[in-house]
Amino acid sequence: MNVLHVCANPKPTEESVSKQLSVAFFSALAQTNPEFEVNNVDLYQDQPPFVSYDAYRGFWFPVIIDGYQPTDDDKEAMAYAERHGKMFNEADVIVLSTPMWNYAVPGILKAWLDQVISPSITFRMEKDGPHPIHHVRRIILLVASGGTYKEDDPDDALTRQIRAAFGFLGITDIAIAWADGQNPIFYNDSITRKQMAIEMAQEMAEEVAEIE
Ligand SMILES: Cc1cc2nc3c(=O)[nH]c(=O)nc-3n(C[C@H](O)[C@H](O)[C@H](O)COP(=O)(O)O)c2cc1C
Numbered sequence: 001m002n003v004l005h006v007c008a009n010p011k012p013t014e015e016s017v018s019k020q021l022s023v024a025f026f027s028a029l030a031q032t033n034p035e036f037e038v039n040n041v042d043l044y045q046d047q048p049p050f051v052s053y054d055a056y057r058g059f060w061f062p063v064i065i066d067g068y069q070p071t072d073d074d075k076e077a078m079a080y081a082e083r084h085g086k087m088f089n090e091a092d093v094i095v096l097s098t099p100m101w102n103y104a105v106p107g108i109l110k111a112w113l114d115q116v117i118s119p120s121i122t123f124r125m126e127k128d129g130p131h132p133i134h135h136v137r138r139i140i141l142l143v144a145s146g147g148t149y150k151e152d153d154p155d156d157a158l159t160r161q162i163r164a165a166f167g168f169l170g171i172t173d174i175a176i177a178w179a180d181g182q183n184p185i186f187y188n189d190s191i192t193r194k195q196m197a198i199e200m201a202q203e204m205a206e207e208v209a210e211i212e
Helices: 017-032 053-064 072-077 079-090 107-116 158-168 190-209
Strands: 002-007 037-042 093-099 123-126 129-132 138-144 174-179
Touching: 002 017, 002 079, 017 093, 017 138, 017 174, 017 190, 037 079, 053 072, 072 079, 079 107, 138 158, 138 190, 158 174, 174 190
Parallel strands: 002 037, 002 093, 093 138, 138 174
Antiparallel strands: 123 129
């Protein structure tokens, strides 16, 4: 079992609820199934570039222009995506730990998605649509937000974005532990909400350990 953990949070763990969910998840996973390998990607340590024109050409020109071969500049601009796409494609499970910022994922996580969800990186684009190169079976989304959100809340662009982006790659198994209501000025049950999300993350680790 290979697990890729992508963390999109600049804060230290003691100040970050979503990072605390990831600690709970990986501690529980270690207890239930020691037979797994984890690759940790801290996006603030290994920052994704925005997709440049060179990278765009390298990703998309081979799809839209018959016989196009990426130039050296294209290849250089695709290096981050190649490196991170390899980790993505080796993973059985991807864990994303992220805060909600402006109702969606932080820009740094969106930049990572724009790199790795590209043709020749995690899928091949053919006439009938995208064909996965990866074999990811489940996404674990560990998220914290200041406000509270009901199911299918129109203000929640985060889970919608994650479902749509990974759905494009054929990944529809997405488990979510969400510590919402973490703004203690508005919610006096922030700690209970966090604890419930921690327990959910632990249960999700037990379920991941059962994946063959
Ligand atoms: C730049 C920024 C934008 C934020 N936007 C939202 C938001 O749109 N909705 C929300 O509920 N909370 C928002 N928050 C609050 C965070 O989601 C909340 O503090 C959460 O606990 C962050 O996760 P963390 O504790 O793992 O850092 C925002 C916080 C920051 C710093």
